[in-house]
Structure formats: C-alpha cells, structure tokens
Amino acid sequence: QVQLQESGPGLVKPSETLSLTCTVSGYSISSGYYWGWIRQSPGKGLEWIGTIYHSGSTYYNPSLKSRVTISVDTSKNLFSLKLSSVTAADTAVYYCAREPRVVVVPAVLTWFDPWGQGTLVTVSS
Amino acid sequence: DIQMTQSPSSLSASVGDRVTITCRASQSISSYLNWYQQKPGKAPKLLIYGASSFQIGVPSRFSGGGSGTDFTLTISSLQPEDFATYYCQQNYTFGQGTKLEIK
Numbered sequence: 567q568v569q570l571q572e573s574g575p576g577l578v579k580p581s582e583t584l585s586l587t588c589t590v591s592g593y594s595i596s597s598g599y600y601w602g603w604i605r606q607s608p609g610k611g612l613e614w615i616g617t618i619y620h621s622g623s624t625y626y627n628p629s630l631k632s633r634v635t636i637s638v639d640t641s642k643n644l645f646s647l648k649l650s651s652v653t654a655a656d657t658a659v660y661y662c663a664r665e666p667r668v669v670v671v672p673a674v675l676t677w678f679d680p681w682g683q684g685t686l687v688t689v690s691s
Numbered sequence: 692d693i694q695m696t697q698s699p700s701s702l703s704a705s706v707g708d709r710v711t712i713t714c715r716a717s718q719s720i721s722s723y724l725n726w727y728q729q730k731p732g733k734a735p736k737l738l739i740y741g742a743s744s745f746q747i748g749v750p751s752r753f754s755g756g757g758s759g760t761d762f763t764l765t766i767s768s769l770q771p772e773d774f775a776t777y778y779c780q781q782n783y784t785f786g787q788g789t790k791l792e793i794k
Contacts, residue, residue, distance in 0.1 A: 611785055677725040677780065
C-alpha cells in the first residue's frame with residue numbers, strides 16, 4: 567500500500583523559502599509514476615503547484631513557476647518542494663500525491679492518488 | 692487555459708436522496724475528468740477518473756458520466772458519510788468545489 571507523508575516547518579517568515587519533503591513508502595519512486603504537489607489555502611479550493619517524474623523532469627504551475635523548485639531523491643525515496651519569496655498568500659495546507667497518467671495522443675489523462683495527509687504552512691513574521 | 696466550473700457551489704440534501712453535481716469545462720476535454728471527495732481536515736480522495744472509471748473501493752452508489760464539456764457525479768442514495776466537498780479536476784485544473792450538506 568503506497569503511503570505519502572509530508573514534512574517540514576509549519577511556520578515560514580515572509581520573503582523566505584518554504585521547504586517541504588514528501589516521503590513515499592510502499593512503492594519505489596524510481597519504478598515510475600509522476601509525483602505532485604498541490605496546496606489548499608484556508609477555506610479555499612485546490613491549486614496544483616507542480617509535478618516531477620522519477621527521472622527528474624518537472625512541470626510547474628505557470629503562476630508559481632518563477633518561485634518553485636521540485637526535486638527528487640530516489641535513494642531516499644522522497645521528493646521535495648521549495649517555494650521562494652513567500653508571502654501570506656502562500657499560507658496553505660500543502661499536499662503531496664502520486665500522479666498516475668494515461669497518454670492518449672495527443673492528450674494526457676492525469677489524476678492524483680493517493681495523497682499525503684497534508685501539512686499546514688503558515689507564512690507570518 | 693481550460694476553466695472548470697462546478698454547480699451548485701453548495702447543496703443541502705437528506706440521507707437517501709439522489710444527488711447530482713455538475714462540472715462544466717470551458718472547452719472540450721473528451722473524457723479527461725476526475726472527481727474527488729474531501730472531508731474536513733482530510734486530504735482529497737479520488738472517486739472517479741476518466742469521467743466514469745471507479746477507483747478501487749469506491750461504493751457503487753457513486754457514478755460519473757459525461758464527455759466533451761459537461762460531466763456529472765451522481766450519488767444514488769446519500770449516506771451519512773457522503774456529506775463532504777466534491778471537486779472535479781481536468782489535467783492540472785480543479786473546479787471550485789461543491790459542498791454537500793445535510794438538510
């Protein structure tokens with residue numbers, strides 16, 4: 567059974583960099599699949615942040631691209647998120663998830679399953 | 692960018708009711724549409740992918756339909772544990788959610 571667990575500081579100061587790690591158990595990241603980060607601001611909807619393939623290829627939300635870096639460490643079976651220059655607007659619950667894909671040229675069907683439990687990150691001085 | 696619009700934004704219903712939630716895409720997305728259920732304080736849970744394919748373990752009272760621009764999630768007979776917020780998703784865009792509350 568695949569399980570994901572987010573970890574990292576729950577409080578980040580404005581202008582600093584948010585750093586989170588998602589540790590995967592029950593499945594080897596190097597075996598395949600894409601892996602994503604999604605966030606949810608308090609009382610709001612879901613926003614995709616970015617995705618990484620086990621090879622290291624990345625895809626980012628254009629609205630966050632200039633501030634986001636996602637990396638993978640297959641030796642530790644985890645992937646990580648860095649979001650720079652944070653503001654109060656980045657306060658959210660951050661989720662990591664496995665991202666299966668089905669390619670039906672020219673389109674791709676992708677979904678998120680399973681998800682980690684989520685971690686609340688508050689941006690405040 | 693493709694926009695996803697859910698309706699209604701909120702819905703009150705009773706145990707045993709049949710409920711349908713709609714998700715509309717701003718342009719055709721074939722059958723590339725997924726549905727999630729989220730309960731307070733919990734991560735979203737995948738219910739349906741590819742518009743109508745069930746995730747393993749999802750009760751049969753849930754069903755998904757549609758293609759092109761209009762999609763539905765139907766719960767045939769509401770159970771107490773179904774009261775939650777439901778989201779549709781296409782590629783990397785989520786709908787705004789539909790909160791299903793007890794009447």
